[in-house]
Amino acid sequence: MGYTVAIVGATGAVGRTIAGKLEERNFPADKVKFLASARSAGTKVQFRGEEHTVLEAVPDQFDGVDIAFFSAGGNVSKALAHEAVRRGATVIDNTSAFRMDPDTPLVVPEVNRDVLQHHKGLIANPNCSTIQMVCALEPIRKKFGLERVIVSTYQAVSGAGAEAIGELGRQGTDMEGRAQSDAALLPVKAGSKHYPIAYNAIPQIDSFGEDGYTLEEWKMINETKKIMGMPDLRVSATCVRLPVVTGHSESVYFETGNPEADTESVRAALAGADGITVMDDPEAQIYPMPLFAEGKDDVFTGRLRKDPDVPGAFHLWVVSDNLLKGAALNSIQIAEALIADGAVKGEGADGTRQHINGDGHAIR
């Protein structure tokens, strides 16, 4: 007895990755419905060796759905997520539509799994660049405390969708003509100006607010505070798009406020945390890089070192696959935690349909 699952945005980069990961992790789904916009309806997708036709995402499609993963953009989530909840589905939304809604839990299972107990049918999956950072900071916070974070990001184009990968590929073949490359997508498709990303670094992800910060930067600031349950944490961010296909990197500076924290014990805290791989051996030139984090589940950390002047403050380099832990994998881990904790909507607290062990991994 498994679950009926829907994937909304099934033809997009994240939707496809969700399907692949459901299969790979033996997620207890009896049935998976592939949904998308009218434009993409009719597309065929492969799942568990069978071909499935993508259907148009309309409210009635959520009848009988237990768990719905949304990753078709904020407007689709705003239009359909509550319709799905009303029909009995538990929605895990991968857009920014509800992340800062006080009634919607914003969850990275390694950090704040407990808040899943209080959901009302809708759970938000955080922004990709936020997820990998809080995964790295949480074990440090637990052991030493955390007072301040200053992050500069190095973000991959796949965060802007599959089309952006194609644009980078076309531009990349012409290094000589790089300054004249055609650009139609980045930094923001709907924006008035587009710049080549190949052989460039664009200090804009998402649109600008009035204060000079981009929405991506505010996501990192506000979502980090919400997920970590630290409304007064000082966080500030600069977000930059790079000519990298997949894999976000982050230069994270943090102050624990704890002069007892030393490099070795911080590294040990990271090494002992779920979902973190420490790659930190400078002499052997071992450190995380996005090119080698692609396709991997973990958050990779390295280059840990003390601030020369400020006790208890450190630099850390954090890399993860933005489509996996940054999106699809975290969404599925939320679903697995819901099942394990008996918190899929409509179930009793005893989780009568529980097919997942306490670690959130599927039991065959």
Place this chain on the structure above:
Amino acid sequence: MGYTVAIVGATGAVGRTIAGKLEERNFPADKVKFLASARSAGTKVQFRGEEHTVLEAVPDQFDGVDIAFFSAGGNVSKALAHEAVRRGATVIDNTSAFRMDPDTPLVVPEVNRDVLQHHKGLIANPNCSTIQMVCALEPIRKKFGLERVIVSTYQAVSGAGAEAIGELGRQGTDMEGRAQSDAALLPVKAGSKHYPIAYNAIPQIDSFGEDGYTLEEWKMINETKKIMGMPDLRVSATCVRLPVVTGHSESVYFETGNPEADTESVRAALAGADGITVMDDPEAQIYPMPLFAEGKDDVFTGRLRKDPDVPGAFHLWVVSDNLLKGAALNSIQIAEALIADGAVKGEGADGTRQHINGDGHAIR
């Protein structure tokens, strides 16, 4: 009556750029000698419409040279710079060999031109990533003070020499095979491991010290303190190599310690400074990018914004051509300042051979 100039490392990326800029700026050179290693001797170079043969850099070549630009690596400078000084030349060294030597001025003319008065024949040109940062910080320090700097860099491959550009070009044409690209140069040619730079970000520039920082990071920390004359300034850095041909970018966080500093007045301080161009109109998507800073002399600044939590603290995005202001141009500006200030070695304080006006620009 002009100067006799030598360029040591005349066949390298910086040496060639020095020659081009000497020509473009009408530098008052009667004669230019092109010097390089025995391996490159015999190479032909064009200068002022004439072909010149590159000669081997040996001590006797510096007889009669007034100003020698060195950019052939630290070992060449260690072997020959003092030989050149002994023969009467004023040496402007673009390597790290003497930068932290207390007897050697380390100069960015916009910041500490005054220390040129005390040189002993040898002047060091700072590291590329340091130069553009101190250019941006100095006008802010002057007006508001400066207490702390945290920088993450986004550095171009041309900083690793002309060969590295070729390697990026070859790797860039094969996005699909990116994880298997041949790599023989980066991050450090003499290192034991090499990683592809195309579609990647490598958090290592230069080799590692025992404390987990790279030498590039220590250069940014120590050179900034020396140039700005602030031994107690708190500076910390993370340096990252990117698939960008030319143009270093920096995410610079700084605390002025002055709660009166606001975005508008900091931006005005930058706009009024020599050698700085402010490109900062988020709504119109105007901000500096390395692809468009290539070939330009200025240091470009943008994305200035206040830290949401810390009064008097700001983020700034700083971009400049690492071969120009980061190397060749700054070296020539040092020479122009020496001439204008009558401080070329062997001259009287009245600068009898002065052909340069007070702004350091050549007079025809």
